[in-house]
Amino acid sequence: MTDENPSRSVDVLVVGGGAAGLSAGLTLARARRDVLLVDAGAPRNAPAHGVHNFLTRDGTAPRELLRLGAEEVRRYGGEVLTGTATSAVRDERGFTVRTTLGEVRARRLVVTTGLVDELPDVPGLAEQWGRGVVHCPYCHGYEVADQPLGVLGLTAASGHQALLFTQWSRDVVYFTHTGGELDPGRREELLARGVRVVDDRVVEVLTSGDRLSGVRLAGGEVLERSVLVVGAPVRVSSPLLESLGLRTEPVVFGGAVLGEHYPSGPGGGTDVPGLHLAGNVTDPQAQVVTAAGAGLVAAAAVNLGLLAEDTAADVALHRARGAAGSAVA
Structure with a gap:
């Protein structure tokens, strides 16, 4: 998108460019879907020296891992841009998402915007x-x-x-x-x-x-x-998800409330049809490698839903053509 072309339509808009979002974008791009990824550029793990427990990438600086991931998404035709998604509305065709880059129409929406650690107010911490x-x-x-x-x-x-x-x-x-x-x-x-x-x-x-x-x-x-x-409490706050009616729920471990998250089901599915979540926004305990895995699973679920939708449309067209041919005969 540019100032001259402030809006566009895609199969899937991925919001959030951490491990979960990039993994979802990569999977969808490899599935030959038209995918756009928008990321604000403020990863949670940026202060850390390196990412760990990620096979073949152990010790890689967080921003370097994201740079490499964005390159891979682009290699397969996906687009990765810096920006913020602020709100969305859903209709029978999908989503209209307002971003700082312009308006995006997307048949499916994947949100992987992560969370914020609420550090205690101790001087020097x-x-x-x-x-x-x-x-x-x-x-x-x-x-x-x-x-x-x-x-x-x-x-x-x-x-x-x-x-x-x-x-x-x-x-x-x-x-x-x-x-x-x-x-x-x-x-x-x-x-x-x-x-x-x-x-x-x-x-x-x-x-x-x-x-x-x-x-x-x-x-x-x-x-x-x-x-x-x-172990700071974690907070998620997404005006984008709130605009679609999602609400947070507490994260409980050992009887203690550790923060909040947006709940999701299999494949990151939510109560909003076509909206999927992955990574820390829905699973606060996910590490980089598990967030990446969740992004892949969400992307596969999204692609399956799009395939079902495309197939139903093709079947309807096939039947219409058959009916028209029979009428001519």
């Missing part, structure tokens, strides 16, 4: 996000192995997170912070695994140079740590 402050043991555990770790209690699930990180370090301190009283069983498990439990609130994250060096507690004590683990 946000500046270390993705480096000295991490959240996922499978994403970052190997890289922080054998270092002095701190785990910040935010919800009832934070104790489970501390337990997980003992797989990578035997020097783990759990700060109850605002996470409430630890379940006695969980406290016993942590103590048995060598975790020191500190019943105090972290009021500042300290750095030395550009590296995290410790935390200051409300009681004034300073504890040296190299890494702070923060």
